[in-house]
Amino acid sequence: MQQWLSWQWTRNGWMAFGLYLLLGFAGLKLGLPVFRQLLLPAMLLCGLIGWWLNYRRYRLIADTPTARAATAALGHVELYGVATNHERAVNYSPYSGRRCVWYRCWRYHNDRRSALSGRTLDPLTLDNGSLLSVPECSDQSFVLQDGKQAVIIHPEGAEVQPPHRESWQEGNETLVEEWIDEGDPLYVLGQLSSHGGVRPDQQAFRQDVGAKLSEWKQDQPALLRRFDLDGSGQISEQEWQLVRAAAEREVRQLHQQLASTPPTLHVRKPDDGKPYLINTLTPQGVAVSYRWRAWLHALAALLSFLLWLHLGAAGG
Incomplete structure (x- = not known):
């Protein structure tokens, strides 16, 4: 139209x-x-x-x-x-x-x-x-x-x-x-x-990490397969720290790629x-x-x- x-x-x-x-x-x-x-x-x-x-x-x-x-x-x-x-x-x-x-x-x-x-x-x-x-x-x-x-x-x-x-x-x-x-x-x-060509700031980093975590939460079976290490069927507090660290790692890698792109x-x-x-x-x-x-x-x-x-x- x-x-x-x-x-x-x-x-x-x-x-x-x-x-x-x-x-x-x-x-x-x-x-x-x-x-x-x-x-x-x-x-x-x-x-x-x-x-x-x-x-x-x-x-x-x-x-x-x-x-x-x-x-x-x-x-x-x-x-x-x-x-x-x-x-x-x-x-x-x-x-x-x-x-x-x-x-x-x-x-x-x-x-x-x-x-x-x-x-x-x-x-x-x-x-x-x-x-x-x-x-x-x-x-x-x-x-x-x-x-x-x-x-x-x-x-x-x-x-x-x-x-x-x-x-x-x-x-x-x-x-x-x-x-x-x-x-x-x-x-x-x-x-x-x-x-x-621009490295995102800390606020953008936190927002992107939050968006990544929200995306993973929407697929609970995949989240459990990846991070439920003790097989309890739910993510414990210690396992959640691993989830967050993995999200931060992925977002950081993405931001580094953006910063290196002309x-x-x-x-x-x-x-x-x-x-x-x-x-x-x-x-x-x-x-x-x-x-x-x-x-x-x-x-x-x-x-x-x-x-x-x-x-x-x-x-x-």
């Missing part, structure tokens, strides 16, 4: 303008009273919502300075680099099999009218009252390379705007793919975190609900695109309001 909503926003962010035209055409068909009382308020509302969503993203991008990955502070961050695959985990799109770092694909049936007119259906087109296709989005992580520093990008929940798109026919179906290629410029706005940087969807954006424009280009989209929605809202006032005065 999250990927579907993300796809709805990124691919159909401009569909509101088609909705304005559709509402205007419906107003001409239904008459001026219905147009003024129902459709113009709906257009005004769509314009205000579209303005707010796009302007919020524009301000977030404009107010977040682009950081270098090697020196970026953990938390909300804006990065810009080059898209690459993991060295041993290359991503391939499922329809064409092309090598890429990220893909989004879907398929839909062609109806007879579109075939006769030479048009193809949009993925949101309804056929016999049912949705034709839900896009399949890649959830495999990839890498943003910023100089010598690599950052692992986890695309789940991101609003991705890929630069490449291709469609082709297979029988009575149209297949569509959008993708980000290796070597494409990559812009990411999300939450940066670091994994590995740290890696990761970007994910922010926990605070802020937008998570992946694009291939420059930071300035991304900001400009959202700013233009915001003010076009605002213009549509203003024109709807002025037209509503004009029709009201003419009717009066």
